[in-house]
């Protein structure tokens with residue numbers, strides 16, 4: 197009997213290029229999985245249009261009396277899709293503790309900085325202001341504290357003289373998609389787990405985040421092994 201495909205729920209607030217990268221990889225056969233729902237706090241989010249109407253869920257977060265009330269509806273909708281993995285791909289609203297705890301260990305987020313640097317917003321402008329020579333993106337497990345969960349993998353880009361936040365954002369986005377896909381491949385093949393504050397790959401703890409190499413593979417800077 198063929199194994200059922202891993203079920204992926206995607207949370208997105210905006211354009212959805214990371215979601216599209218996941219959809220394209222699934223269609224191309226390079227990621228084993230199925231997107232079972234796209235969930236947004238912004239009913240007008242372009243990301244929603246990237247999947248068929250039955251897979252879309254959205255509600256205007258600002259119409260709710262509290263964060264908890266919105267999160268409760270979101271959590272029910274996500275749970276109804278029976279996901280194995282929940283992927284925050286440009287989801288720009290803080291997830292409350294109840295949501296995070298309910299889906300703990302299977303919720304991951306992509307963030308446009310080399311965490312722990314620049315949690316929160318305006319990461320590209322902040323890297324430029326700090327005069328950083330390199331910048332990048334991180335994929336991490338989601339915990340109740342914003343952008344603070346254990347980092348699974350990172351991709352690095354150079355900062356060039358004359359860069360603007362927009363130019364830098366574009367360069368980072370170029371590595372976000374392969375980074376996210378590489379981590380999703382680990383996740384959907386059952387090789388990735390969160391144990392407390394530790395990431396495990398193939399049952400071994402990861403002491404340093406994996407790094408995306410120029411061939412789109414993840415390497416372990418501590419051990420040199422390719423994931």
Ligand code: GAR
Pocket residue numbers: 208210211212213214215243285286287288306307308316333369372
């Ligand atoms: C991406 O750059 C992602 O890293 C960032 O939003 C963008 C979404 O792009 N996420 C965050 O800032 C989360 N803190 P997309 O909608 O085209 O995938």
